[in-house]
Amino acid sequence: MRVNRAWWGLVVLMLPTLLVAMDMTALLLALPQLSADLGATNLQQLWISDSYGLMVAGLVITMGTLGDRIGRRRLLMIGGAAFAVLSVVAAFAVDPLMLIVTRALLGVAGATLAPSTLALITNMFRDARQRGRAIAIWATCQFTGGALGPVLAGFLLQHFWWGSVFLVAVPAMALLLLAGPVLxxxxxxxxxxxxxxxxxxxxxxxxxxxxxGIKQLTVESVPVVPAVALVVGAALGLLFVRRQLRLRTPLLDLRLLRNRPFTAVIVALVLAGVAMAGTGLLVTQYLQSVLGFSPVMSAVLFAPMGLGVAVGTMAAPALTRWMPQTAAIAGGLVASALGSLLLVGVGGPGALPLVMIGIAVLALGTGPLFALGTGLVVGSVPPERAGSAASMSETGNYFGGSLGFALLGLLAAVVYRSRMGGLSDSLAGAIAAGQRLPADQGAELLHQARAAFTASLHLTGVIAAVVFAGSAVLVHTLRQTNRSTPATLPTYETTRA
Incomplete structure (x- = not known):
C-alpha cells in the first residue's frame, strides 16, 4: 500500500488505542463513585475492575489467530463496533451485576483490538525502519493513554456522572468504523x-x-482457592501446550519459541511487566498513604511512569542509527535498573522528587524494549503469523503485570508485617486503627506503619533493579549482526475487502 495511506491508516489505529487505554485506567478513579451509586459490595467492586482484564488475557490468543483467519481489519471492525455499543451500555448500568457482565463482554471486544492493530501495522509497513517508528507510535499511545486516563477521569467526575468515563472510547470507535474500511x-x-x-x-x-489465582494470592488470607486455581490452570495450560505441539495447524504456533530472539524478547517483556507493575503498585500506595496525596493528585504525580515509557518508545527508533537494536534494548533496561535503585533512597523530606525521578528513569528505560522488542517479535515471523505473534506479546505483557502485582505485592506485605510486629497487617488498616486511638498513640502507630511501608518500597526497588538487570543481560546475549531487521518482510497474501 502507498506510504501516505499507511501513515493515515496508523492515525486511525492510534485513536482507539489511545482512548481505550485512557478509558481502562480512568475506571480505577471512577470505581468509588460508581460503587456508591450502584451499591456494589467489595467483591463486586473487585469483579467490576478485574472482569475486563481477565477476558482480555483469556481471549487475546484466540483473537490473534481469528484475525489471521477471517481478516484483521474485519475483526478490528467487529471488535470496535461491539466495544462502542457495550461502552454505552456500561455507562448506563443500573446495578453491579449488569456492569460486571458488560465489563466482561467489553473484555471480549477489547481482546480483538491489540493483536489486530499490531498485526495490521506489521503488514502495512514493510520497511523495517518505518515499521519500527509505527510500532513505537502504537506503544506510545498505549502508555500515554494509561498515564492520562486518571487525569481525564478526575476532570470528568468533577463535571459529569461516573458513566461519562465509559463514553470516552465511543467517538474513537466511531471514527475507526468510518475511516477504517477506507484507510x-x-x-x-x-x-x-x-x-x-x-x-x-x-x-x-x-x-x-x-x-x-495470581491476583487472589494477595487477597485471600488462606490462599486455598488461589492455589487450586493455579494448579488446575497450570495443568490445563500443559495440556494446551501438548495439543498445540501435536497439531499441524495449531491455534497458537509454539514453534515460534524456537526463534531465540523471539523467545528472549517475550521473556524480557514478561519480566519488565513484573517489575513495572510491582513498582507501580507500591509507588501509588506510597503517594497516597505515606505522603498523603489525594487519589487525583497521586495519579498526576504518577504520570511520569506512563509518559516516561511514551518518550522512551518514541526515541527508540532513533537509537538504532548508532547501535544494534539489542544494544538499545539492553541499555534501556540498565537505565530502568538504575531508576529502580533510586527508590531505595526514598524517605524523609526529599521523598517526592526522588520517587518521581526514579519512576521516570525506570519507565524511560523500558521504551526501547516495548518499541523495538515488540517490533522484533512481530517482525521475526512470517506476516501470516503476525496475529499469533502479537497475541503472544500481549499475553506476556498481561501475565507479567499480574505476576508483578501478586509476587512483589506479597513480598512487600511480608516485609511490612515483619516490621510492624503484628500490630497491623496493612498500611490502610494502621491508618484506620490510628484514628481510633488517642492522638499520641495514633501518631506513633502511623509513623511506624509508614516507616514499615517505606521499607517495603525499598525492597521492591531492589527486586525491580535485579529483574531489569537480568533482562538486560538476557537481551544483550543475543547475537545480532545487523543494526536492524531485514528491510523487507517475506511476501504475503493480501486480500482486500
Missing amino acids: LPEFRSDRAGRLGLADVGLSLAAVLLLVY
Whole structure:
C-alpha cells in the first residue's frame, strides 16, 4: 500500500488505542463513585475492575489467530463496533451485576483490538525502519493513554456522572468504523491456525485460572482457592501446550519459541511487566498513604511512569542509527535498573522528587524494549503469523503485570508485617486503627506503619533493579549482526475487502 495511506491508516489505529487505554485506567478513579451509586459490595467492586482484564488475557490468543483467519481489519471492525455499543451500555448500568457482565463482554471486544492493530501495522509497513517508528507510535499511545486516563477521569467526575468515563472510547470507535474500511487494508492467511473449540476452551480456561489465582494470592488470607486455581490452570495450560505441539495447524504456533530472539524478547517483556507493575503498585500506595496525596493528585504525580515509557518508545527508533537494536534494548533496561535503585533512597523530606525521578528513569528505560522488542517479535515471523505473534506479546505483557502485582505485592506485605510486629497487617488498616486511638498513640502507630511501608518500597526497588538487570543481560546475549531487521518482510497474501 502507498506510504501516505499507511501513515493515515496508523492515525486511525492510534485513536482507539489511545482512548481505550485512557478509558481502562480512568475506571480505577471512577470505581468509588460508581460503587456508591450502584451499591456494589467489595467483591463486586473487585469483579467490576478485574472482569475486563481477565477476558482480555483469556481471549487475546484466540483473537490473534481469528484475525489471521477471517481478516484483521474485519475483526478490528467487529471488535470496535461491539466495544462502542457495550461502552454505552456500561455507562448506563443500573446495578453491579449488569456492569460486571458488560465489563466482561467489553473484555471480549477489547481482546480483538491489540493483536489486530499490531498485526495490521506489521503488514502495512514493510520497511523495517518505518515499521519500527509505527510500532513505537502504537506503544506510545498505549502508555500515554494509561498515564492520562486518571487525569481525564478526575476532570470528568468533577463535571459529569461516573458513566461519562465509559463514553470516552465511543467517538474513537466511531471514527475507526468510518475511516477504517477506507484507510486500512485487509489481510488474512489461508495458513492461519485452526480454531477448534477444545483449543479455544483450554486456552481460555488456563489463562483465566492462572491470572485469577495470581491476583487472589494477595487477597485471600488462606490462599486455598488461589492455589487450586493455579494448579488446575497450570495443568490445563500443559495440556494446551501438548495439543498445540501435536497439531499441524495449531491455534497458537509454539514453534515460534524456537526463534531465540523471539523467545528472549517475550521473556524480557514478561519480566519488565513484573517489575513495572510491582513498582507501580507500591509507588501509588506510597503517594497516597505515606505522603498523603489525594487519589487525583497521586495519579498526576504518577504520570511520569506512563509518559516516561511514551518518550522512551518514541526515541527508540532513533537509537538504532548508532547501535544494534539489542544494544538499545539492553541499555534501556540498565537505565530502568538504575531508576529502580533510586527508590531505595526514598524517605524523609526529599521523598517526592526522588520517587518521581526514579519512576521516570525506570519507565524511560523500558521504551526501547516495548518499541523495538515488540517490533522484533512481530517482525521475526512470517506476516501470516503476525496475529499469533502479537497475541503472544500481549499475553506476556498481561501475565507479567499480574505476576508483578501478586509476587512483589506479597513480598512487600511480608516485609511490612515483619516490621510492624503484628500490630497491623496493612498500611490502610494502621491508618484506620490510628484514628481510633488517642492522638499520641495514633501518631506513633502511623509513623511506624509508614516507616514499615517505606521499607517495603525499598525492597521492591531492589527486586525491580535485579529483574531489569537480568533482562538486560538476557537481551544483550543475543547475537545480532545487523543494526536492524531485514528491510523487507517475506511476501504475503493480501486480500482486500
